Amino acid sequence: MVTHTLILLRHGASDWTCKNLFNGWVDTKLSDKGREDAIKAGKLMLEHNLLPDVVYTSCLSRAIQTANILLEVVDRLSVNVRHSWRLNERHYGALQGQNRKEVAQEYGQEKYMLWRRSYDVAPPPIDDDCEFSPVHDARYSGLPNDTIPRTESLKDVEARLVPYFNDVIGKDIKHGKVVLVIAHSNSLRALVKHIDSIDDQDIVDVNIPNAMPLIYELNDDLRPVKSGYYLDPETAAEAAEVVANQGN
Numbered sequence: 001m002v003t004h005t006l007i008l009l010r011h012g013a014s015d016w017t018c019k020n021l022f023n024g025w026v027d028t029k030l031s032d033k034g035r036e037d038a039i040k041a042g043k044l045m046l047e048h049n050l051l052p053d054v055v056y057t058s059c060l061s062r063a064i065q066t067a068n069i070l071l072e073v074v075d076r077l078s079v080n081v082r083h084s085w086r087l088n089e090r091h092y093g094a095l096q097g098q099n100r101k102e103v104a105q106e107y108g109q110e111k112y113m114l115w116r117r118s119y120d121v122a123p124p125p126i127d128d129d130c131e132f133s134p135v136h137d138a139r140y141s142g143l144p145n146d147t148i149p150r151t152e153s154l155k156d157v158e159a160r161l162v163p164y165f166n167d168v169i170g171k172d173i174k175h176g177k178v179v180l181v182i183a184h185s186n187s188l189r190a191l192v193k194h195i196d197s198i199d200d201q202d203i204v205d206v207n208i209p210n211a212m213p214l215i216y217e218l219n220d221d222l223r224p225v226k227s228g229y230y231l232d233p234e235t236a237a238e239a240a241e242v243v244a245n246q247g248n
């Protein structure tokens with residue numbers, strides 16, 4: 001049976017992640033640590049001879065910066081990098097720009113975790129006149145106004161992302177290209193949920209660490225031949241635990 005390689009990677013740490021702020025669709029940039037994260041991820045992929053033929057990223061700078069740094073490390077700056085808003089982080093609504101710890105303290109741990117990790121509960125929506133709203137951002141000017149989210153649950157992310165995975169990214173995978181997808185904590189949770197057929201309840205416990213390559217071998221139907229695995233499972237598990245506890 002022919003299998004195809006898909007590599008999923010969350011961008012390196014952003015400047016806001018380091019300050020414990022919710023990012024969402026806000027165009028935060030990589031921190032110094034995030035740049036180092038991207039270099040390490042590239043080196044690890046090089047060590048394992050996992051070299052992308054094509055890269056898909058979101059429209060957000062932290063993912064694009066990660067792609068650029070990583071491609072330089074693996075000496076593949078010439079590969080196509082395709083951007084899509086469908087790979088963007090989940091829109092965190094009115095929580096964008098707020099401190100995780102303060103949100104947890106103000107609304108309580110249960111609500112905080114419901115907003116952060118539940119499948120179908122979205123945070124309160126952002127106002128269009130808020131400085132963190134994407135409605136006036138030129139990169140989304142081609143989208144109908146009602147397609148631009150004001151908040152999203154993981155379910156909403158899955159709905160906008162899975163068709164793009166199946167119809168666009170999937171085409172390259174089926175053509176035998178090694179595909180690297182560089183996205184975000186929650187857009188990758190939605191993708192992993194879809195690929196691994198994870199239950200709505202169980203996805204609550206899945207956390208994706210920054211810049212840890214997660215490898216899938218897929219068949220022609222884009223179904224996993226075996227479950228996804230991290231190239232450095234121990235470090236990935238520790239880093240996922242840190243993500244899970246952010247804000248506690």
Ligand SMILES: O=C(O)[C@@H](CO)OP(=O)(O)O
Nearest residue numbers: 021022023024089184185
């Ligand atoms: O801030 C965000 O948008 C995400 C990380 O990118 O946060 P969390 O992991 O808490 O969902």
